[in-house]
Each structure stands twice: as structure tokens, then as C-alpha cells.
Amino acid sequence: MKLSTRNRLPGTITEVVKDDVAAKVTLQVGDNHVVALITRESCDELGLEAGMRATALVKATDVMVLTDEGLA
Secondary structure, X not given: OOOOOOEEEEEEEEEEEEOOOEEEXXXXXXXXXXXXXXXXXXXXXXXXXXXXXXXXXXXXXXXXXXXXXXXO
16 A cells, blocks of 8 residues: 555554444554544554554545744
């Protein structure tokens, strides 16, 4: 499969938390964690579960996080 996405973060799934509509999937990527919120349907179709190897693909124009401590 070919993709244009260049931001690929391979890792291991450490946690999958499902509710009726969505699933929170946490991947250990090196020393960091990546958390993705996906549909429950996609999670079930992919058979995602802790311990599986997976790759997070990031395709976004902006990803920002700011706290009050970050303001000078």
C-alpha cells in the first residue's frame, strides 16, 4: 500500500478503551505515547488490542497544545 503521509510513527499499542461510538487507542512510540481517538467501528474492523504493533499516521495542517504556563 502506498501513502502520501510522511509522518509515520511506528509503535506498540498499550491500551484500547472502547465505548459505544469511539475508541481511544494509545501507542508507545519510543519514549513517547501517541493517543488517537477513532471510531469504534474502525477499531473493531482492525482488531486493535494491546500488544499489537501499529503505526500512527499523522496528516494535519496544525497540531497545537498550549497551557497557561507556556505564556510569558
